[in-house]
Ligand code: SF4
């Protein structure tokens with residue numbers, strides 16, 4: 001098991017043993033419901049969940065991965081542990097998903113920085129140890145690169161859709177793949193998310209902590225609003241569209257051409273900009289203002305006279321966005337999907 | 343095939359298996375493999391067989407006199423259960439290189455066609471010379487050039503396996519398939535436990551498929567000279583340099599041309615390069631982790647030649663080194679418009695004539711359906 005320093009626990013709080021940590025600090029969970037000083041941690045936890053629910057990444061009070069005061073560090077870890085308790089109390093799986101994803105993103109940033117920190121060997125060692133302990137991938141630093149066995153690389157990269165991740169587009173030598181720090185971390189993004197969500201799912205469900213009822217109720221309300229509306233009709237969508245939604249839901253990057261296809265398709269099915277926008281929330285580079293602007297532009301509601309049609313199947317094939325199945329039934333545009341049949 | 347022909351083939355095969363059982367390599371971890379076999383003139387494929395050791399394997403040959411015997415590259419907990427209950431553990435990495443997939447121009451010169459309608463045999467591979475039917479069964483008698491072209495692909499493959507994928511030379515075994523190509527086995531590699539999807543990615547790498555311009559130095563925006571590959575680089579970058587630049591002196595000029603032609607033209611260059619330097623393996627074979635392969639040392643009933651381990655590929659000549667049947671002579675009615683060579687002896691062409699041939703040559707022709715026992 002890894003031995004973590006204080007600031008590491010703050011950066012990677014999911015590695016800390018929750019119960020032990022609290023005991024160490026001399027606290028019990030119930031105190032968080034009443035103790036006015038600990039209230040700050042509760043507020044932080046709530047904030048942390050809200051940020052995640054909105055599809056963004058929580059920015060901690062750490063500066064360069066370090067805190068000025070010990071209590072800041074403590075609060076970082078507390079707020080994470082409490083957030084899990086709160087989410088468990090709501091029992092909402094949407095929250096688990098969003099929170100795990102956001103926390104994975106956050107950890108990803110730190111891992112990337114730690115790996116890329118050429119001057120600090122212990123940071124690099126720790127990051128590689130974490131990756132080894134959690135995902136059983138042995139990463140070795142070689143000059144500016146991190147090398148991992150080809151088989152480990154493939155195990156993770158096969159689920160990626162961008163051509164850049166094909167093995168042929170990597171430097172491969174002697175059974176190893178050479179990666180930059182950001183690619184190394186990107187490779188395990190999904191697993192990191194899974195790891196965090198499995199930690200939440202497997203955590204025992206606590207009993208309600210007196211004093212936190214209101215917060216839990218607030219979170220339930222937030223979560224209910226989140227429940228996406230678009231999945232209701234998924235059954236009638238062509239494979240290319242399903243795939244695009246899938247990519248976005250997993251928080252992976254969908255190329256611009258894919259977003260264009262998805263948006264124009266949904267618009268053609270009569271969905272509104274407001275209904276479509278949340279789909280893009282998980283995208284790594286999500287920006288709500290830009291997204292709305294672009295969607296409005298496509299829909300022809302923002303001044304421009306043209307509305308944009310969904311690209312043809314042929315065009316989508318050249319963009320690697322087509323995932324044709326028998327159901328496509330010789331249509332030439334995704335918007336015809338399902339309509340040809342009697 | 344008629345009864346007499348089958349009887350003759352079975353007798354010849356049986357003699358081989360009786361005298362040369364030592365050539366059959368019982369695979370490592372025999373009891374974890376799935377075996378399968380076929381008999382002459384039977385459409386039935388006996389699969390899902392498990393054997394404990396070489397004695398049981400021997401028995402299978404002697405009792406059944408199979409036309410073809412197969413063994414899985416996969417290891418299972420229960421090899422004789424139905425596929426979805428076998429409990430797959432791992433599989434050796436396998437590659438199939440076949441002359442027929444190499445688009446060689448010599449191929450037409452040594453392919454005979456048998457008309458499905460009137461049984462006429464000729465060298466016309468488009469339509470029957472007698473009844474004009476286009477339903478033809480083609481039989482190729484691969485030439486030296488075919489074999490050499492396949493060997494070149496095997497060597498290309500070995501280079502990628504060793505240099506890029508870090509495979510130990512000793513763990514690569516090359517077998518002549520018994521007909522038109524080679525099977526390359528990789529043992530004990532880091533890829534043993536990999537599933538089908540991952541193997542398919544590996545295939546794309548080896549075949550040089552799916553490369554993007556950026557990987558070889560061409561950027562979409564503001565491309566510059568400094569990022570292009572160079573000769574001394576390892577892996578595909580180095581091979582790309584040799585193929586595209588040719589020589590050191592031409593590198594600079596060619597980079598300028600590439601930059602002038604732009605990004606999408608570079609993608610086309612990559613596609614061409616893929617045809618030239620990518621290794622021509624059969625992707626489906628490597629991806630399939632539940633397949634059974636001809637057992638090394640067994641006879642290929644398409645030719646009567648043996649699937650043979652090639653210890654020295656350069657010197658290996660399938661028509662002497664994989665031809666193990668005896669030379670007792672037998673009378674056949676041969677109709678083979680193509681000349682061929684076995685055990686350093688020339689045969690054919692035969693125009694529907696009764697002749698006496700050594701057993702190995704008679705078997706070869708009967709297997710190709712170009713002769714019958716007289
Ligand atoms: S054929 Fe058309 S509708 Fe079907 S997956 Fe491809 S692009 Fe989509």
Ligand SMILES: [Zn+2]
Pocket residue numbers: 457458459460461462470471472473474475
């Ligand atoms: Zn005919």
Ligand SMILES: [Zn+2]
Pocket residue numbers: 446448449452484485486487488489
């Ligand atoms: Zn040839």
